[in-house]
Amino acid sequence: MSVETLIALLYVLVLASFVGFELIAKVPPTLHTPLMSGSNAISGITIVGALICAGPLPGSFPTSKILGIVALFLATLNVVGGYAVTDRMLQMFKKKK
Amino acid sequence: MDRTILIQLAYLIASVLFVVGIKMLGKTSTARQGNTYSALAMLIAVVVTLLDRNVLSYTEIFATIILASAVGLYVAKKVEMTQMPEMVALFNGFGGGASVLVATSEYWRMVHDADIVMPIVTGVGVVLSVFIGAVTLTGSLVAYGKLSGKVNGQAITFGGQHPLNAVLFLGIVILSVMVILDPNNDLYMMMLIGASLLLGILTVIPIGGADMPVVISLLNSYSGVAACFTGFILNNQVLIISGALVGASGIILTQIMCKAMNRSLVSVLLGGFGQTSGSSGVAGKSDIVVKEVGVEEAAMIFDSASSVIIVPGYGMAVAQAQHIVREFTDLLEKKNISVKFAIHPVAGRMPGHMNVLLAEANVSYDKLIEMDDINDEFSNTDVTLIIGANDVVNPAARTNPQSPIYGMPILNADKSRTVIVSKRSMGAGYAGIENELFGFPNCLMLFGDAKSTLTKVVSELKSV
Numbered sequence: 132m133s134v135e136t137l138i139a140l141l142y143v144l145v146l147a148s149f150v151g152f153e154l155i156a157k158v159p160p161t162l163h164t165p166l167m168s169g170s171n172a173i174s175g176i177t178i179v180g181a182l183i184c185a186g187p188l189p190g191s192f193p194t195s196k197i198l199g200i201v202a203l204f205l206a207t208l209n210v211v212g213g214y215a216v217t218d219r220m221l222q223m224f225k226k227k228k
Numbered sequence: 229m230d231r232t233i234l235i236q237l238a239y240l241i242a243s244v245l246f247v248v249g250i251k252m253l254g255k256t257s258t259a260r261q262g263n264t265y266s267a268l269a270m271l272i273a274v275v276v277t278l279l280d281r282n283v284l285s286y287t288e289i290f291a292t293i294i295l296a297s298a299v300g301l302y303v304a305k306k307v308e309m310t311q312m313p314e315m316v317a318l319f320n321g322f323g324g325g326a327s328v329l330v331a332t333s334e335y336w337r338m339v340h341d342a343d344i345v346m347p348i349v350t351g352v353g354v355v356l357s358v359f360i361g362a363v364t365l366t367g368s369l370v371a372y373g374k375l376s377g378k379v380n381g382q383a384i385t386f387g388g389q390h391p392l393n394a395v396l397f398l399g400i401v402i403l404s405v406m407v408i409l410d411p412n413n414d415l416y417m418m419m420l421i422g423a424s425l426l427l428g429i430l431t432v433i434p435i436g437g438a439d440m441p442v443v444i445s446l447l448n449s450y451s452g453v454a455a456c457f458t459g460f461i462l463n464n465q466v467l468i469i470s471g472a473l474v475g476a477s478g479i480i481l482t483q484i485m486c487k488a489m490n491r492s493l494v495s496v497l498l499g500g501f502g503q504t505s506g507s508s509g510v511a512g513k514s515d516i517v518v519k520e521v522g523v524e525e526a527a528m529i530f531d532s533a534s535s536v537i538i539v540p541g542y543g544m545a546v547a548q549a550q551h552i553v554r555e556f557t558d559l560l561e562k563k564n565i566s567v568k569f570a571i572h573p574v575a576g577r578m579p580g581h582m583n584v585l586l587a588e589a590n591v592s593y594d595k596l597i598e599m600d601d602i603n604d605e606f607s608n609t610d611v612t613l614i615i616g617a618n619d620v621v622n623p624a625a626r627t628n629p630q631s632p633i634y635g636m637p638i639l640n641a642d643k644s645r646t647v648i649v650s651k652r653s654m655g656a657g658y659a660g661i662e663n664e665l666f667g668f669p670n671c672l673m674l675f676g677d678a679k680s681t682l683t684k685v686v687s688e689l690k691s692v
Contacts, residue, residue: 136463137349137460140459140460140463140465140468143465143468143469143472144456144468144472147468147469147472147473148472148475148476150247150472150473150476151250151472151473151474151475151476151477152476152479152480154247154250154251154254154473155250155254155473155476155477155480155481156480157254158253158254159254159256159598160484160571160573160579160580160583160598161256161580161583161593161596162253162254162256162259162580162583163481163484163578163579163580163583164312164316164578164579164580164581164583164584165253165259165263165580165584166253166254166477166481166579166580167316167444167445167448167477167478167481167578167579167580168312168315168316168319169249169250169253169262169263169266170250170448170452170473170474170477170478171316171319171320171323171448171451171474172266172267172270172319173246173250173266173270173452173470173473173474174320174323174448174451174452174454174455174470174471174474175270175319175322175323175326175455176270176273176455176466176467176470176471177323177326177327177330177454177455177458177467178270178273178274178326179273179274179277179462179464179466179467180326180327180330180334180455180458180459180461180462180464180467181326181329181330182274182277182278182280182283182289183277183280183282183283183330183462183464184329184330184333184334184337185283185285185288185289185292186280186282186283186284186285186289187282187283187284187285188284188285192336192337192340192341194333194336194340195333195334195336195337195340196285196333198329198330198332198333198336199329199330199333200288200289200292201329202325202326202327202329202330202333203289203292203293203296203326204292204295204296205296205322205323205325205326205329206296206322206323206326207292207293207296207297207300208296208297208299208300208303208319208322209300209319209320209322209323209326210270210300211296211297211300211301211304212299212300212301212303212304212315212319213300213304213319214263214266214267214270215300215301215304215305216303216304216307216312216315217263218260218263218264218267219304219305220309220312220584220587221259221260221263222260223309223584223587223588223590224256224259224260224587224593225587225590225592225593
């Protein structure tokens with residue numbers, strides 16, 4: 132990775148962190164649990180990395196591929212379970228008169 | 229157009245959707261849709277990655293995805309709302325585990341491919357995401373064990389714990405440097421993984437049950453940070469952006485939780501709170517004389533009130549009393565008694581735990597009032613009903629500088645005309661300190677399991 136790429140990625144990191152702080156500081160306490168489980172699902176974005184690692188045909192680097200498949204399993208569980216349970220929770224937040 | 233550019237653009241769209249999704253998650257009216265946007269972003273990212281020309285073996289990939297999705301959906305559908313904290317901890321651990329595996333997989337490929345020399349920057353990314361991911365994995369598993377009662381939920385401390393952790397951390401730093409400088413030696417990498425896994429366990433075991441809101445918030449943040457570093461290894465912006473969002477979210481929640489307990493993050497992480505507080509707090513155990521109240525009398529007190537505030541705590545979750553609490557609320561409202569809920573930020577075992585439980589029981593969320601907004605109302609309230617909460621209503625936090633919880637913001641339940649405490653027994657709260665509120669002249673104890681006593685109160689109220 133070149134220095135330019137690294138710097139560009141660091142820009143992305145710093146700016147995204149600022150956006151994150153700005154957006155999340157405003158979330159009311161009522162929604163803290165869904166926020167946590169929803170953001171937990173987002174952290175399963177490693178699924179993208181897992182796909183890249185699990186992607187190559189078997190043969191070249193079997194260990195890498197196996198690690199990738201296991202990572203894919205865990206990340207998918209994290210993503211699907213996380214979003215589903217967050218949705219289930221948010222469905223219950225209703226305002227009644 | 230070049231396929232790579234299309235892929236990059238799709239990642240950009242996914243990133244925007246993640247940000248919009250998180251933004252919408254901040255308002256009750258849009259939260260559900262926000263979560264859907266975020267899930268859509270994830271789907272786009274996954275599909276686009278699958279179209280990448282490096283991904284060739286679809287059979288195993290689809291089999292894994294289908295299997296894991298089925299398990300994930302099943303768990304998400306079955307889990308009880310009271311079990312939410314441990315489920316979030318468990319999923320969080322999986323996220324951390326995935327980061328470790330991805331980093332290790334990339335490391336392995338680069339080290340064993342004679343054509344590639346692992347750049348130092350990538351090496352730094354690898355060690356950071358292995359370290360943080362591994363701590364997240366085992367730390368979350370221990371938190372899961374404690375929250376679900378599979379492991380002793382108390383703080384587990386032993387002599388030399390902190391020096392041991394310090395030595396272990398130093399070892400991890402040294403191993404990290406070795407991995408970066410000499411990536412071809414697999415042994416350093418394996419030792420790094422092992423040491424990081426161990427550190428995750430050791431840092432969470434000394435932390436007691438009621439500090440869990442802080443710990444799971446922090447581990448949540450770690451899982452984001454780990455994903456973020458994985459993005460540096462793979463040169464992938466969408467990982468960095470969403471990882472940073474999660475990292476920020478976890479840190480903010482951690483800060484809120486620490487503030488609500490008037491404790492520093494460091495003191496929470498050092499753990500062992502409540503183990504040594506025997507000598508402090510209220511002087512002498514026998515000083516507190518409580519007044520008991522029976523079910524019938526309690527029902528009469530509620531019946532003659534015109535305003536009631538309910539203070540729920542972890543005990544309500546343990547007793548699964550949220551549904552009967554809702555029934556109780558409906559009944560009081562039918563009698564034209566105003567009912568509100570006072571929610572302390574650290575009530576329960578994770579941020580917002582009480583809100584979710586009461587939402588499950590169909591309590592309208594506009595009845596759940598935050599501490600700062602309701603604290604002035606207690607003095608104009610006839611009856612405050614405390615269900616399974618203790619330290620968050622202990623006046624010692626305001627008055628007794630010797631108390632370990634001194635300075636912690638509390639709900640002013642003691643200021644209401646009558647306080648009724650539904651509690652299983654006279655046991656002290658998690659902090660191990662007596663609650664002088666229980667001895668106040670306006671305080672009545674309603675002993676017994678919250679669910680069964682409230683059920684009795686409800687049937688009494690119906691007959692009044």
